[in-house]
Amino acid sequence: MSKQAAETGAIRGSALIGAAEVTTEETFQAFDPATGAALEPRFAVAGTREVEAACALADAAFPSFSETDPETRAQVLEAAAAGIADLGPFLIERAMAETGLPRARLEGERARTVGQLRLFADLVRSGAWVRATIDPALPVRQPLPRPDLRRRHVAIGPVAVFGASNFPLAFSVAGGDTASALAAGCPVVVKGHPAHPGTGELVARALRAALAAAGLHAGVFSYLPGPSDALGAALVADPRIKAVGFTGSRGGGLALMRVAAGRPEPIPVYAEMSAVNPVLLLPGALRDRGTALATGFVQSLTLGAGQFCTNPGLLIGIAGPELDAFAEAAGAAIRASVPHTMLTADIRDRFQHAVAAMAARPGVTVAARGGSAGPGGAPAALLRTDARTFLADPALADEMFGPAAILVAAADMAELIRVIEALGGQLTATLHLDRADEHLAAGLVPLLARKAGRILANGWPTGVEVAPAMVHGGPFPATSDSRSTSVGTLAIERFLRPVCYQDLPDALLPAPLRPDNTWRLARRIDGVVNPPPGS
Amino acid sequence: MSKQAAETGAIRGSALIGAAEVTTEETFQAFDPATGAALEPRFAVAGTREVEAACALADAAFPSFSETDPETRAQVLEAAAAGIADLGPFLIERAMAETGLPRARLEGERARTVGQLRLFADLVRSGAWVRATIDPALPVRQPLPRPDLRRRHVAIGPVAVFGASNFPLAFSVAGGDTASALAAGCPVVVKGHPAHPGTGELVARALRAALAAAGLHAGVFSYLPGPSDALGAALVADPRIKAVGFTGSRGGGLALMRVAAGRPEPIPVYAEMSAVNPVLLLPGALRDRGTALATGFVQSLTLGAGQFCTNPGLLIGIAGPELDAFAEAAGAAIRASVPHTMLTADIRDRFQHAVAAMAARPGVTVAARGGSAGPGGAPAALLRTDARTFLADPALADEMFGPAAILVAAADMAELIRVIEALGGQLTATLHLDRADEHLAAGLVPLLARKAGRILANGWPTGVEVAPAMVHGGPFPATSDSRSTSVGTLAIERFLRPVCYQDLPDALLPAPLRPDNTWRLARRIDGVVNPPPGS
Structure with a gap:
């Protein structure tokens, strides 16, 4: 462990409000979901006072941080990535204890988190997010001259980020929401997920150290631990917060949407909430490789104890012997599956209740149940x-x-289509098809594109690539805002707004719009993209 | 008048629901605001039945219209532009009678409306709005292969558009909201503004004729006249409507925001509501050309009877003899100003009430009043x-x-800054400055950029160029969504959402993402923009 990691790699149970360490009289603890044992230390319970302090600092940091040059911001993201990597096995082991997730999964998630920060660093450097657009003055145009117009995208303001239970690294303190908000130039106040406060604090310290090393305003980042929904509501209600990133339950997301819409100044909420991610098993695919599909399905379903936003929770096929054979093979794989520890006792209990309630509904049968639960599993x-x-x-x-x-089981394609039409918005929709199914699929793809943010063929929806073309989003109620994605470079646009400058003297223009183009951006001038100078 | 114009150029008082003409038992009329006289004919009062019919048609039209190729959609927009131009003086004279606006202003507004439709046609053809992005598969990547990922932006769904009172052409039936929504591939249901139903119907008929001539689904466009707020609320509440474009009062916009947020499926509302558009008179500019500024200000203030979203309603300067001289010169120009007819008797009455209420507040004095009102003016x-x-x-x-x-009048720059900080979101903010003021202005521009969608120097905010770099938007309460603009090409993004296709067989990909690139788009492939084939 490096010296920096030694300094940042301690879990003290504090809220990190800018440069300050804050403890509170009231405290809470994390629990090992495999054993139910409480974990040390105790953590501060952030409340309205801490929200107030963190938001005041974020607001104070906003003017300078939003105008930092791309190189500075990129380096901070890279330093944060290095700092998190530097936490080494200590971070992984704490996360294992707090979440019950296995080492390999958490190491992979850390690699993804670190890679995501670096991807956003590259994006910030590219300047593409500025979308610099210049319409030069046309002083002799008739009937009226055209003024000089220059547009850029700028940071929207301080952002509240909610850590997710199921990705203690990639969708939490320094996950995609935080990375994209910081990349946009927005200070971030994180409400940590109460199931993994130690993991959260370690990452928060690494991020804070990176910002401090760059000499940036301490208010760019604060970390608020706490178990209550009231903390989150207070954060979203704070007038200095200008946007919200959330990954979690539908109930939680809807509650934050209501708080945000009810503010004197409503703000955008990017809540990624819930989905059943329909998988359509088309006849040719079922006939040719039903057993292989069943195996792949159960692998995807049980990966990470099924605790993924993109978990395949709904399969649809045409009734018949092929579908029965698929069900039988899937059932065998389910029965052979070994339960993993779930993230929290509460999540496990709610899962078991949800399955029991669904199984009890008229017309529903239990095709298969997995083996008896290990500790904390279901x-x-x-x-x-x-x-x-x-x-x-x-x-x-x-x-x-x-x-x-x-x-x-649908009676025919017409009924299958009615099932799809009846669905609400989804993160993903998957087609399993063979060549012979393409004529059926051709009619389904446009329908699925109206229902989901991502359409897959012959794969499984778990596993979300962090890439420019990725969309991890979708129509309500999969998310609160179908115009956005929370994974991939496009996620930065959630935290930007356009501003136009008309006839400003050069000296008053922001750097990306000045004639000297010191940020060396590709800019759209009079409709044509001009490459960066010297490129 | 061409044959088509003769066919479309009749005002019959119907609601136009797809291809159907619908009349209702209940009717309403328009009034000439200069005389108070009722204008013929009587107009249908669309209600829930008409909303239902129009939305059902829009929903039915969506799958085909959203996938029309760019050339088809561009040609429809151009044909609509030609059809509106073709309506000739009949349209202008009807609009004059219904709005009290003078001929030259309406001819200018028609040119803007027609030009705007053509600008969006060019944009649609360019395909830039698709934002086609391809991350090719990396089958041998370690530790996991990367799938083939292809992203495009697609139409969000049927859009409700609300005509504005103050721009009977450019922000109404075929105005910027409709043009950008159609360009995006969204069917549109317009609620016409009840003050100019005849103007609205003429434009609606021209637009409908253009769609019909292209053989598109009749549900792509419907026009619902009606005087009640309940009509608008019913339209926004309809589950098939997926986004709303509105220009009007803050009260009206907030009401639609509430309806949209309270739906089982909340939808985005793009409401451009109200602003006072602060103008900062910096000391050097005031000293050097206070009288010229006063003349320019009063021209901007009284243009179109001040009925612009970007009207300069708030001036801020440092107290002193220069500001007094400015006030005196502006007062003289105000006193010499001749009132124009306002759009409606209701708008005039509310204006007079607002001025009287403001003048009666403690510490407010009336520096100048204009001459006595002509008919319908104030x-x-x-x-x-x-x-x-x-x-x-x-x-x-x-x-x-x-x-x-x-x-x-601020005591000093510190107080002037406090005044700006106290303001809510604005559409525009204007600086009048001389060279000597630039050091002061340098500190103000970033602050203004946090408050407004457009910053101007040494101009007046009235007059909004329709151009790629334009932003006609701004933080709440100027608009409901600071991430958007309602003028300029960027407006199309309000009605688009991203969809990702993963590992789809070529034949199942939508045209803009297929390897053969028949739409001839510039596409971002593996992070690099590839120009269109053959370019």
């Missing part, structure tokens, strides 16, 4: 119903957060 | 107060929709 489940039942009972489209899915 | 007004009074009374920052402004 058995996987495959339920089954027919399309008519599914269409008559909206509750059957609800998410069971964990390793459970429902298989819906 | 005298311009310049009020005055000091910054301390302004800061203590938030009501002084309210918009008076019409030719009135308040001049705020």
